[in-house]
Amino acid sequence: MINIGLMGLGTVGSGVYEIINNRRRFFEDEIGEKIKIKKVLVKNKNKNRNIDIDDKLLTLNPKDILDDPEVDIVIDVLSEKEIAYDYLKYALENKKHVVTANKAVVSSKMEELLYLSKENNKAFLFEASVGGGIPIINSLKQGIKADDIFQIQGILNGTTNYILTKMYEKGICFKDALKDAQDKGYAEADPTDDIKGYDTGRKLAILSTIAYNQPVDSKFINCRGIDEISIEDINEFRKLKLVPKLIGSSQRSDNHIYASVEPLLVKDESFFSNVKDAFNIISLRGYNTGELRFYGQGAGKNPTANSVVLDVLDIVKGTYTNGKVYENRKISGDKYLTFDGEYYLRLSSKDGKDNNYLLNILNMYNSKHKVINDKESLIVILPWTSENLINKMINEIKLNVEDIRYFYSGIYG
Known part of the structure; x- marks a missing residue:
């Protein structure tokens, strides 16, 4: 029996619960192991939820999951970065596998949590942190x-x-x-x-x-x-x-x-x-x-929850790979990263200055620009330039314009 502690029962958490609960017999036949969610951490036990779950599974105390020796895998689908990080660190130190969908934690604490997973010979997996259901x-x-x-x-x-x-x-x-x-x-x-x-x-x-x-x-x-x-x-x-x-x-x-x-x-x-x-x-x-x-x-209840469950199955089967x-x-x-190529540039003048003033400045930097619109804002296409050059140009004219916008429109085909 593989026991799971699920931390969070929001959109993704409810999806994780439903997939594991509804497909538990298939998982047992497929991998020869029973998988069960033993406890679910929530903020409010009395909240109305569109999910069929036994109230006895719900807890307000994270230690009911983190300190339970029978819990093998901790799944984090919490929204709070600081709380989630503390719980995941504690779980790994307590020799539990960890699966998370929290990209804020992964992007800032990946190295530390991977180190803990290596030290304790446990998994730290985060497929759902990027791309929702995309593997x-x-x-x-x-x-x-x-x-x-x-x-x-x-x-x-x-x-x-x-x-x-x-x-x-x-x-x-x-x-x-x-x-x-x-x-x-x-x-x-x-x-x-x-x-x-x-x-x-x-x-x-x-x-x-x-x-x-x-x-x-x-x-x-x-x-x-x-x-x-x-x-x-x-x-x-x-x-x-x-x-x-x-x-x-x-x-x-x-x-x-x-x-x-x-x-x-x-x-x-x-x-x-x-x-x-x-x-x-x-x-x-x-x-x-x-x-x-x-x-x-890239988001949503079922795609993201599916990625979480795939990480769980990799742990149960022993086929997971931790990062470096x-x-x-x-x-x-x-x-x-800056781009060289074609740029779209919009300039809105102020203080009564006309577009000719702006065009004269543009000529100093790029004489080959093409005017697309000069009725209200001045909109031009710069056929070949760099973002660094555009930034220099903007610094030159920004005191004389109300608004500046530029977008790279180069080689993406």
């Missing part, structure tokens, strides 16, 4: 055994992808699209981590750390969010047949790791443009395999 973590662990991964690109956040899809397809502003996402349960009441790109940054840090065999700290990943995109931009994007997507990108080159998260403009026939609503896609490039793409639901432990931590995500 990307285990695929990466297997892939790097033979291949040399040098680039990652992906739409890693379902909330922002849903918002951008609605903005583009319905022609609505960011505020209205965000409210729609909140009404449908895709966005939290406080959506800051999603819309500012921080959630994508954490997931990118996890993938990059595994892919490049070198720790990447999300604190050193430059993040720009989707709240910079206006309805005016959306209208111009559609005319240009370009689609905005929040994309996390990293690459390894010359013993450095470069990473960034920002809205990029992709061609409307590209594979990125066809990833809509809450779906995710992750592209890996390796010297042996070339490009591999992983596509699926880095004895000497070296922060490697300290160089931002």
Whole structure:
């Protein structure tokens, strides 16, 4: 008998409970072992839940799980980062296997928790922390055994992808699209981590750390969010047949790791443009395999819960692989990824200055720009430039403009 302590019974936690409870006989036939959830940690026993569960399984005390010698595996689907970290650390020190979906904990504490798992000969698995139902973590662990991964690109956040899809397809502003996402349960009441790109940054840090065999700290990943995109931009994007997507990108080159998260403009026939609503896609490039793409639901109750349960089954079968432990931590995500290529640039002047003033400054930096719109804001396409050059130009003119927005619209086909 394998006993599980489930910490959290929210959206994902209830999904985990239902899968294990409903398929327990199949698991027993498949792996020859009974799997049972012995205790479930909740905040409120009296809360109305759309799930059939015995009240006797519920507990308010984490020690009923963490200190129970009969509990073999601790599953963390809690939302609180600090609490979850303390519980996971305690569980590993208490010689219990750990499975978590908490990307905030994994991205910031991966090395420490992997070290504890090694010291105590237990598993620390986190497939559900990136990509929801997409089996990307285990695929990466297997892939790097033979291949040399040098680039990652992906739409890693379902909330922002849903918002951008609605903005583009319905022609609505960011505020209205965000409210729609909140009404449908895709966005939290406080959506800051999603819309500012921080959630994508954490997931990118996890993938990059595994892919490049070198720790990447999300604190050193430059993040720009989707709240910079206006309805005016959306209208111009559609005319240009370009689609905005929040994309996390990293690459390894010359013993450095470069990473960034920002809205990029992709061609409307590209594979990125066809990833809509809450779906995710992750592209890996390796010297042996070339490009591999992983596509699926990036969030939601059942896809994420399924990834959690797959980690549990790997533990029960003894087929799991822990990640590498880095004895000497070296922060490697300290160089931002910048792009050379075509850029979309929108400038809104202030203090009565006309667009000719802005055009004159642009000529100093890039004489080949193409004016797309000069009625209200000045919108231009810069045919070939770098993000570093754009930043220098922005510093030159920012005192004379009310608003500046730029988006890379280069080679993504």
